[in-house]
Amino acid sequence: MLLNAPPPPKVWNTLERMFTAHSRALSMNIHYQLATLNKGDSSVANYFHKFTQLTNTLAAVDQPLLPHEALSFLLAGLGSKYDSLVTSVKTQLHPMSLEDLYGHMLGHELRIAQNQPTVDLSNVSANFTNKGSSTRGGRGNCLPSNSNYTHVGGRSNFNSNRGRGRGRQNFSSNRPVCQVCQKQGHVAL
Structure with a gap:
């Protein structure tokens, strides 16, 4: 072969x-x-x-x-x-x-x-704060919905018997409403 x-x-x-x-x-x-x-x-x-x-x-x-x-x-x-x-x-x-x-x-x-918008997340917050002061403690500007909260003659009143030093407090009724508070069943102040 x-x-x-x-x-x-x-x-x-x-x-x-x-x-x-x-x-x-x-x-x-x-x-x-x-x-x-x-x-x-x-x-x-x-x-x-x-x-x-x-x-x-x-x-x-x-x-x-x-x-x-x-x-x-x-x-x-x-x-x-x-x-x-x-x-x-x-x-x-x-x-x-x-x-x-x-x-x-x-x-x-x-x-x-270059045309993409930049988002700065460091300033984003779930709480809405308004100029002015609140004399009550707690987080945000929300109250539990079962609080003793009344609205009388253009002013909102809040009466809480929790702890000493707190009594009748007045809050303005024309303050912004926090959407997070509304979803959780709280009253926004």
């Missing part, structure tokens, strides 16, 4: 069919991944990196995407925050290169980040 003899044609045909089937399955899987690829919360750089990995794999199995197909896949996964960019790219007379589009995507991402 000769060691350098080529394998019989039947073996070549089998190998070619196996390689073609594997290549086709890989290609279909990558096309599916490209069709479902979304930027989501990831950065433009990460999104573009995933995209180029997939397109490079297609090129490696000798099935590269046409430029307009690549643009379509890349634009499709951007999301609604990039609608203005997608519209401008689609309405251009001459197709944009992937590298140019990547630059525009990075610029758009920076613009979105």
Whole structure:
């Protein structure tokens, strides 16, 4: 038996069919991944990196995407925050290169980040306080609903027999109502 003899044609045909089937399955899987690829919360750089990995794999199995197909896949996964960019790219007379589009995507991402409102949560409070003083203790400006609380002639009166030093106290009835107190069944003062 000769060691350098080529394998019989039947073996070549089998190998070619196996390689073609594997290549086709890989290609279909990558096309599916490209069709479902979304930027989501990831950065433009990460999104573009995933995209180029997939397109490079297609090129490696000798099935590269046409430029307009690549643009379509890349634009499709951007999301609604990039609608203005997608519209401008689609309405251009001459197709944009992937590298140019990547630059525009990075610029758009920076613009979105600059326009995000900042929220300072350090000043947020569940209690509403009003200028003026209250002579009673406790948290917030709420009284349990079972307190002896009356409203007489434009003034609100509160009579509590809890502890010494507390007696009849007057509170204005036109003070804001705390929504937290209302939900808990308290009377807001």
